[in-house]
Amino acid sequence: MATPKEEHRGVIKGYFYACCPYCRTTIAQGKNGTDVFIKCPQCGRYIHVLIENDTVLTKLKEI
Numbered sequence: 001m002a003t004p005k006e007e008h009r010g011v012i013k014g015y016f017y018a019c020c021p022y023c024r025t026t027i028a029q030g031k032n033g034t035d036v037f038i039k040c041p042q043c044g045r046y047i048h049v050l051i052e053n054d055t056v057l058t059k060l061k062e063i
Contacts, residue, residue, distance in 0.1 A: 016056050018049040037061055 018028040018038075025042040027049070028034070034051040046061035 016051050016054070018047075018051070018056050018058050020045065020047055021058050021060075 015029050015031055016034075017026055018030070019026050020040040020043060022045055023040065023043040025040055027038050027040050027047060028036065030036070030049070030051050032051055032054065034049065036049050037046055038049055039046050048057075048059050048061050050057040
């Protein structure tokens with residue numbers, strides 16, 4: 001079985017990453033229970049990020 005040469009240092013155990021569903025830019029890092037609205041720095045849209053039960057949900061902010 002192959003083993004990685006070195007462990008990726010940017011990934012923190014227990015955290016999840018959310019990406020903008022439109023431009024695919026990484027916009028948030030969080031743990032279970034995260035519920036935030038974030039403005040994407042790339043495309044300028046407001047994104048609702050919800051992290052629950054090891055699942056990341058991103059959707060456009062409803063007005």
